[in-house]
Amino acid sequence: MLRVGLGVDVHAFAPPEAGRRLILGGVDVPHERGLAGHSDADVLAHAVTDALLGAAGLEDIGHYFPDTDPRWKDADSIELLREVRRVVGEEWSVANVDAVLICERPKVRDYRDEMRRNLAGALGVEVGQVSVRGTTSERLGFTGRGEGIAAQAVCLISKV
Ligand SMILES: Nc1ccn([C@@H]2O[C@H](COP(=O)(O)O)[C@@H](O)[C@H]2O)c(=O)n1
Protein backbone atom coordinates (compact mmCIF):
# COMPACT_ATOMS: atom_id res chain seq x y z
CA MET A 1 0.00 0.00 0.00
CA LEU A 2 1.16 3.53 -0.84
CA ARG A 3 0.16 6.69 1.03
CA VAL A 4 1.08 10.30 0.37
CA GLY A 5 1.14 13.19 2.84
CA LEU A 6 1.32 16.96 2.48
CA GLY A 7 2.94 19.32 4.98
CA VAL A 8 2.76 23.11 5.00
CA ASP A 9 4.37 25.49 7.49
CA VAL A 10 4.99 29.22 7.83
CA HIS A 11 7.22 31.13 10.26
CA ALA A 12 7.62 34.88 10.54
CA PHE A 13 11.08 36.45 10.71
CA ALA A 14 12.02 37.61 14.20
CA PRO A 15 13.48 41.11 14.55
CA PRO A 16 17.30 41.17 14.28
CA GLU A 17 17.62 42.10 17.97
CA ALA A 18 16.01 38.78 18.90
CA GLY A 19 19.30 37.17 17.92
CA ARG A 20 17.61 34.15 16.34
CA ARG A 21 19.61 31.97 13.95
CA LEU A 22 18.02 30.95 10.67
CA ILE A 23 17.73 27.15 10.71
CA LEU A 24 16.40 25.53 7.54
CA GLY A 25 16.51 21.77 7.11
CA GLY A 26 18.93 21.64 10.03
CA VAL A 27 21.34 24.05 8.33
CA ASP A 28 22.36 27.27 10.07
CA VAL A 29 21.93 29.57 7.06
CA PRO A 30 23.76 32.91 7.28
CA HIS A 31 21.11 35.66 7.28
CA GLU A 32 20.44 38.89 9.15
CA ARG A 33 17.28 37.51 10.79
CA GLY A 34 16.15 34.13 12.05
CA LEU A 35 12.61 32.83 12.21
CA ALA A 36 10.40 33.27 15.27
CA GLY A 37 9.09 30.14 16.96
CA HIS A 38 8.94 28.09 20.13
CA SER A 39 11.36 25.54 18.64
CA ASP A 40 14.29 26.40 16.37
CA ALA A 41 11.53 27.40 13.90
CA ASP A 42 12.90 25.14 11.18
CA VAL A 43 10.02 25.67 8.79
CA LEU A 44 11.35 23.11 6.31
CA ALA A 45 11.78 20.32 8.89
CA HIS A 46 8.28 21.08 10.21
CA ALA A 47 6.70 20.78 6.75
CA VAL A 48 8.49 17.48 6.14
CA THR A 49 7.43 16.21 9.58
CA ASP A 50 3.78 17.03 8.92
CA ALA A 51 3.98 15.45 5.46
CA LEU A 52 5.25 12.21 7.01
CA LEU A 53 2.62 12.32 9.76
CA GLY A 54 -0.09 12.98 7.18
CA ALA A 55 1.07 10.11 5.02
CA ALA A 56 0.91 7.79 8.02
CA GLY A 57 -2.54 9.09 9.00
CA LEU A 58 -1.28 10.26 12.39
CA GLU A 59 -1.83 13.47 14.36
CA ASP A 60 -0.02 16.70 13.44
CA ILE A 61 3.33 18.00 14.69
CA GLY A 62 1.69 20.19 17.33
CA HIS A 63 0.07 17.12 18.88
CA TYR A 64 3.43 15.42 19.45
CA PHE A 65 5.39 18.58 20.31
CA PRO A 66 3.01 21.21 21.77
CA ASP A 67 4.31 24.78 21.62
CA THR A 68 3.24 25.17 25.26
CA ASP A 69 5.70 22.50 26.42
CA PRO A 70 9.06 23.86 27.64
CA ARG A 71 10.73 20.64 26.46
CA TRP A 72 10.42 21.89 22.88
CA LYS A 73 11.74 25.39 23.54
CA ASP A 74 14.48 25.96 20.94
CA ALA A 75 14.17 22.27 20.04
CA ASP A 76 16.26 20.91 17.19
CA SER A 77 13.50 20.15 14.65
CA ILE A 78 15.64 17.58 12.84
CA GLU A 79 15.57 15.58 16.08
CA LEU A 80 11.77 15.97 16.21
CA LEU A 81 11.59 14.59 12.67
CA ARG A 82 13.79 11.67 13.73
CA GLU A 83 11.38 10.96 16.60
CA VAL A 84 8.35 11.13 14.28
CA ARG A 85 10.03 8.68 11.90
CA ARG A 86 10.33 6.32 14.90
CA VAL A 87 6.64 6.85 15.79
CA VAL A 88 5.53 6.07 12.23
CA GLY A 89 7.15 2.66 12.62
CA GLU A 90 9.24 0.27 10.59
CA GLU A 91 6.18 -1.21 8.85
CA TRP A 92 6.31 1.88 6.64
CA SER A 93 9.23 2.76 4.43
CA VAL A 94 9.73 6.28 3.15
CA ALA A 95 9.84 6.28 -0.65
CA ASN A 96 10.63 9.94 -1.17
CA VAL A 97 10.19 13.48 0.09
CA ASP A 98 9.97 16.57 -2.06
CA ALA A 99 10.02 19.98 -0.40
CA VAL A 100 10.01 23.64 -1.38
CA LEU A 101 11.07 26.71 0.59
CA ILE A 102 9.34 29.94 -0.45
CA CYS A 103 11.24 33.16 0.25
CA GLU A 104 12.93 35.97 -1.65
CA ARG A 105 15.98 35.76 0.59
CA PRO A 106 18.08 33.98 1.49
CA LYS A 107 18.72 32.04 -1.66
CA VAL A 108 18.85 28.44 -0.52
CA ARG A 109 20.46 26.73 -3.50
CA ASP A 110 23.92 26.61 -1.90
CA TYR A 111 22.51 24.86 1.18
CA ARG A 112 20.12 22.41 -0.45
CA ASP A 113 22.43 19.41 -0.39
CA GLU A 114 23.23 19.83 3.31
CA MET A 115 19.49 20.18 4.04
CA ARG A 116 18.82 17.02 2.05
CA ARG A 117 21.50 15.15 4.00
CA ASN A 118 20.07 16.28 7.35
CA LEU A 119 16.48 15.39 6.42
CA ALA A 120 17.50 12.06 4.90
CA GLY A 121 19.52 11.22 8.01
CA ALA A 122 16.53 11.85 10.27
CA LEU A 123 14.28 9.81 8.00
CA GLY A 124 16.77 6.97 7.63
CA VAL A 125 16.77 7.14 3.83
CA GLU A 126 19.32 7.86 1.11
CA VAL A 127 19.96 11.48 0.18
CA GLY A 128 18.63 10.73 -3.31
CA GLN A 129 15.19 10.12 -1.81
CA VAL A 130 14.94 13.70 -0.52
CA SER A 131 14.63 16.78 -2.73
CA VAL A 132 14.70 20.38 -1.56
CA ARG A 133 14.51 23.55 -3.60
CA GLY A 134 13.83 27.22 -3.15
CA THR A 135 11.53 29.54 -5.03
CA THR A 136 10.56 33.16 -4.63
CA SER A 137 6.97 34.37 -4.72
CA GLU A 138 7.99 37.08 -7.17
CA ARG A 139 7.81 39.67 -4.36
CA LEU A 140 4.11 38.96 -3.81
CA GLY A 141 2.49 38.34 -0.43
CA PHE A 142 4.16 37.93 2.98
CA THR A 143 7.04 35.90 1.61
CA GLY A 144 7.51 38.47 -1.15
CA ARG A 145 7.67 41.27 1.43
CA GLY A 146 10.27 39.32 3.38
CA GLU A 147 8.04 38.92 6.44
CA GLY A 148 8.58 35.19 6.75
CA ILE A 149 9.31 31.89 5.05
CA ALA A 150 6.85 29.25 3.91
CA ALA A 151 7.58 25.61 3.21
CA GLN A 152 5.63 22.83 1.59
CA ALA A 153 6.51 19.15 1.42
CA VAL A 154 5.07 15.91 0.15
CA CYS A 155 6.07 12.50 1.43
CA LEU A 156 5.31 9.12 -0.10
CA ILE A 157 5.42 6.03 2.13
CA SER A 158 4.86 2.39 1.35
CA LYS A 159 3.92 -0.57 3.51
CA VAL A 160 6.89 -2.89 3.94
N1 LIG B 1 14.83 31.41 -1.78
C1 LIG B 1 15.21 31.03 -3.00
C2 LIG B 1 14.55 31.45 -4.14
C3 LIG B 1 15.01 31.06 -5.36
N2 LIG B 1 16.11 30.26 -5.46
C4 LIG B 1 16.65 29.87 -6.78
O1 LIG B 1 16.32 30.83 -7.77
C5 LIG B 1 15.58 30.19 -8.84
C6 LIG B 1 14.58 31.12 -9.42
O2 LIG B 1 13.57 31.43 -8.47
P1 LIG B 1 12.20 32.07 -8.98
O3 LIG B 1 11.31 32.15 -7.81
O4 LIG B 1 12.56 33.39 -9.52
O5 LIG B 1 11.65 31.14 -10.04
C7 LIG B 1 15.02 28.94 -8.21
O6 LIG B 1 14.75 27.93 -9.16
C8 LIG B 1 16.14 28.54 -7.28
O7 LIG B 1 17.18 27.93 -7.98
C9 LIG B 1 16.73 29.85 -4.32
O8 LIG B 1 17.74 29.11 -4.38
N3 LIG B 1 16.28 30.24 -3.12
Ligand SMILES: C[C@@]1(CO)OP(=O)(O)OP(=O)(O)OC[C@H]1O
Ligand atom coordinates in the same frame (compact mmCIF):
# COMPACT_ATOMS: atom_id res chain seq x y z
C1 LIG C 1 7.73 21.84 16.72
C2 LIG C 1 6.99 23.02 17.33
C3 LIG C 1 7.17 22.95 18.85
O1 LIG C 1 6.66 24.07 19.49
O2 LIG C 1 7.63 24.14 16.80
P1 LIG C 1 7.21 25.70 16.66
O3 LIG C 1 8.46 26.50 16.63
O4 LIG C 1 6.21 26.09 17.68
O5 LIG C 1 6.63 25.78 15.17
P2 LIG C 1 5.19 25.54 14.52
O6 LIG C 1 5.43 25.14 13.13
O7 LIG C 1 4.35 26.77 14.75
O8 LIG C 1 4.51 24.36 15.31
C4 LIG C 1 5.18 23.11 15.51
C5 LIG C 1 5.49 22.92 16.98
O9 LIG C 1 4.96 21.68 17.35
